[in-house]
Amino acid sequence: MTMTVPWQRQIEESIEAVLPEVVRLRHRVHRHPELAMQETATAALVREVLAGLGLEPRPPLLGTDVIAMIEGAGPGPNVTLRADMDALPLQECTGVAYASECPGVMHACGHDGHTAM
Numbered sequence: 001m002t003m004t005v006p007w008q009r010q011i012e013e014s015i016e017a018v019l020p021e022v023v024r025l026r027h028r029v030h031r032h033p034e035l036a037m038q039e040t041a042t043a044a045l046v047r048e049v050l051a052g053l054g055l056e057p058r059p060p061l062l063g064t065d066v067i068a069m070i071e072g073a074g075p076g077p078n079v080t081l082r083a084d085m086d087a088l089p090l091q092e093c094t095g096v097a098y099a100s101e102c103p104g105v106m107h108a109c110g111h112d113g114h115t116a117m
Contacts, residue, residue, distance in 0.1 A: 025049065026116035027098035033087030033105045033112070039064040042085045046115060083114035 034042050046066045047057040055068040092099050092106035100106040
């Protein structure tokens with residue numbers, strides 16, 4: 001028997017509500033991979049998405065980084081979330097509809113998923 005806590009369904013519904021957009025973003029990032037320290041288009045996309053969510057991304061420090069603050073309701077400890085956005089120098093041969101459009105570069109380790117989330 002599985003025990004369900006009161007907030008579990010609320011979390012599941014929240015995930016279900018955003019999942020189609022997360023998948024769409026993942027596929028977009030997967031189709032346009034960028035190698036480490038070259039993720040300018042990916043970083044710009046992430047900044048655009050965060051701004052669309054009402055956040056104010058800070059100017060990049062390195063050009064390919066993304067920094068945004070999510071203010072809490074009151075004072076308290078900070079939490080830092082980090083996700084790699086870089087792809088690998090590999091040729092994609094998966095045949096998926098959202099395969100890399102960049103010869104010799106692909107997301108093969110999940111960073112496209114981390115970026116989308």
